Amino acid sequence: MILENRLSVSSRTSYYLMFAPALIMLLAVLYPFFQGVYTAFTNQKLYLESSTFIGIGNFLELFKNDEFRDSIYRTLLYTLAVISVQLPLGVTVAWLLNQNNKIQSLLRNTLVLPLLIPPVVAGLMWKTMMQPQSGILNWLLNNIGLPSFSWLSDTNTALISVVLIDTWVFTPFAALIFLAGLQSIPNDMIEAAQIDGASSSLIFRAIQLPWLFPYIILVTLFRVSDSMKSFELFYVTTRGGPLNATRTLHITAYEEAFRWANVGRAMAIVFFLWIISYFLSIFIMSKWKRKSEN
């Protein structure tokens, strides 16, 4: 019995020791998170030694500001645009890659290339191509008889131009997940439908698309989360301009902290962004669980 107790103590100790690294990691993540949340409720500025707890003062000031409200709208609009373009495009590309033809493997290899390029590099590359006077895109448009486009240099076209760049970088990610989904469909289901005389479009609508729903929701979750906090593409292409046409919540937070040294307000913006992303993610996850079970 004494031996059993010794073993039991030893097991318990090992048990807790195994938890220790995970606990340390958790604390390392949670401590700065809660520190940041606290800062959001203070008037902390980088160049001042001390700060005061001001409750929801930062949030009230932000919501009174037109530009902040516009940046919320802009962030949500950008996210919606990204999902609206990349989901159908990703499904289309995946469906095309799922056909058994000779160029399929070449296309599949080419598809991965944008994923290998860091978003910062991709942003700079596209910024150069989108230059209104000397960029190659307008040169191509002019050569096929179309007028030049303003791309990143006009307030009306800058946001959609960043959506285009984001689409080029991240659609392959969506397409690869959808391709995995399509390839997981049991062959006998497709063959049975084909034997029954179903067309390709009917097979797609009745079998492949419903099968892909959990994958679509999963990709939606990833892309919503990434788009809400998108920073690198905006920073290297427009830095929130021209004027404030591409000034999203994350860019606004960055400016507050690193241009104007107002970390209290910056953390308030980031905390607000976290809350929106968190509840959106919960909503999407609930849909994903339901579809996965179905």
Add this chain to the structure above:
Amino acid sequence: MFKLKNFINKMLFGNLNYLTAFILLISASFTTAQAIDMKQQSGETITVMLVSHPFVDSVKPYIPEFEALTGITVNLDVLPEGSGTEKLLADLSSRAGTIDVFMTSPLSNWQYATAGWIEDLDPFLENPSLTDAAAYDVGDFFQGVLDSNRWTRELLAGIGEGPLWALPINSESYLLAYRPSVFKELGIDVPKTYAELLSIADKLDQGSAQYGLLTRFDKFWDLPYLTFGTMLQSYGVEMLDAEGNLQICSEESINATNDFVQLIQTASPEGAGAFTWYESMQGFAAGQYALSFNEADLFAPVYQDPTQSEVSNDVGYAPTPLGPDGYRKAGAWIWSMSINAASSKKDAAWLFLSWVTSKEIMIGSHLGGNMNPVRKSAWANKDVAALVNGWGEYPGQYVEVTSTMGEVAAVRFPPHPELTRMLDRWAQAVQEVYFGKANAKEALCNAEADIKPMLSQ
């Protein structure tokens, strides 16, 4: 064999020559003892953060010389201005002390000094073991330029007094750079007033074959502080009037803004609303524009260098235009260097800073493209004089124009740790007018209303 006793006897009681020699020897030793020990920080490593600027290339070739002279290793960290400022802010505010010496300006230092992030340099200058006062000759700096880095840390006042927060490495004001061949072909004269410039703006722009004019115009504080600021001041606009009231929404400011926007819309290409100073410098050097408008005079070394410019044989300089009442004023920018208060190697940092701002290294940097000199001896140096005299449409034109502008250039803004935020907001208002989001009165009055509470924060 040298016998000290015999030497002393001879010196005191004997040959007068020995006495004279002894006095001279003692004097020489006393003078030599004044020079500092450059190896006193040997073995240290310092990190120097510089902004991408012609100064960097001009001083890089001399860094190995400093390392050999002092035994101090220098790690250079060169970044574009925007991201460099942001990285610096992160380092200074965290008191990490990773960066020991850095490129800065009086404007940025109003924030840094308020926070206690930078060192007062006067104690270093006055320390005989760190500074050879005679050789360094702080009086050789133009007094106004040196004093622009002094500030008492009093809100909205005190520039030119108090601690010395940085040492200047170059100074900048604004001018017109033009293409003589283009102006000759178009049959127009270089404009002397803003009204003349507005009247020729249409003619100046030939579309993609040759754009009219360019200047920086991104949503950034340098717009109302420097380039467009030069135009504003010539229209009689300063940020605060003598009673301390904001003038952003004054009639003169509205007029200047409307004229500026009209100029850009008429004579600049699409995308002009996002040009930084870098695009402005490169665009003119690439030969795409007839006129560089109210841009930095220190771009001249780039324009004049055939390896960096398509217009090295075809560039002239003129003073910025006169305002409606016949006045000319201009902004001033003084790149400087400061020491991080959190640095653990301040003495080594000072040895670098005093070396890079010394007479000899400054002259070398000017010959390598770092303009404009902040030391009188540099302007008087025959090689520097020969270099700058060759710039412009005719010999001596650049010097003439910079002298003219030097008489009217000054920092006419109130020192405040959040001035950049206020000026960013002002720049946004000007952009709103350019992009047609608001008329000038609306945009500027809204900006003034937003900025007013910031002044007292």
